[in-house]
Amino acid sequence: TQLLEQSPQFLSIQEGENLTVYCNSSSVFSSLQWYRQEPGEGPVLLVTVVTGGEVKKLKRLTFQFGDARKDSSLHITAAQPGDTGLYLCAGWASGTYKYIFGTGTRLKVLA
Amino acid sequence: SQTIHQWPATLVQPVGSPLSLECTVEGTSNPNLYWYRQAAGRGLQLLFYSVGIGQISSEVPQNLSASRPQDRQFILSSKKLLLSDSGFYLCASETGTSYEQYFGPGTRLTVT
Numbered sequence: 001t002q003l004l005e006q007s008p009q010f011l012s013i014q015e016g017e018n019l020t021v022y023c024n025s026s027s028v029f030s031s032l033q034w035y036r037q038e039p040g041e042g043p044v045l046l047v048t049v050v051t052g053g054e055v056k057k058l059k060r061l062t063f064q065f066g067d068a069r070k071d072s073s074l075h076i077t078a079a080q081p082g083d084t085g086l087y088l089c090a091g092w093a094s095g096t097y098k099y100i101f102g103t104g105t106r107l108k109v110l111a
Numbered sequence: 112s113q114t115i116h117q118w119p120a121t122l123v124q125p126v127g128s129p130l131s132l133e134c135t136v137e138g139t140s141n142p143n144l145y146w147y148r149q150a151a152g153r154g155l156q157l158l159f160y161s162v163g164i165g166q167i168s169s170e171v172p173q174n175l176s177a178s179r180p181q182d183r184q185f186i187l188s189s190k191k192l193l194l195s196d197s198g199f200y201l202c203a204s205e206t207g208t209s210y211e212q213y214f215g216p217g218t219r220l221t222v223t
Contacts, residue, residue: 031210042115042201042214043155088154092210099145099210101155 004102012108021074021105023089032072032091079109113138115215117202123221130189132218134202142204144185149199197222
């Protein structure tokens, strides 16, 4: 059973456009992490959100944790080709004692 | 900050041959360690995790095994590789307080 569903699965946009990636679950998470992975490399941690309703900004990236801590979103403003990669959300679902990764969103930003 | 080393970076092995992938961690002590496998362009499948020396939990029944002979060393092994073992293998470390995982560069395994 996949506890973290990401949407969209694939996204191809032009440089300068904005986009939002969603990470949804029916389970409550004590915290959620977002990672970005480039081809042939390991995922790199971008951010951790802990508090329901929390918003964190990392340059052009804005991360939000849902009020009920069951979902999260990643918004990229004015996307650049360097943003291209696989974006993964992940976290510990309360009561499962397991660290779960989302299904992933593959983003391609065209110059 | 933590640094995760993995080797080899790439490996091509025939079906039926043994496997040994190594992961070492710098910059932290007593980490929780993880082995993941990733199919092309897909999410991560957890294979094994370890909370301490000699303590291994398996998530997926398969012909792979893991060992943790030292605090910051994690090894993934197989006695006989299958074609389905091909993939991108990632080692990750977590300190147990932040839930944040730090990944190594990965090993690309191709079984022929």
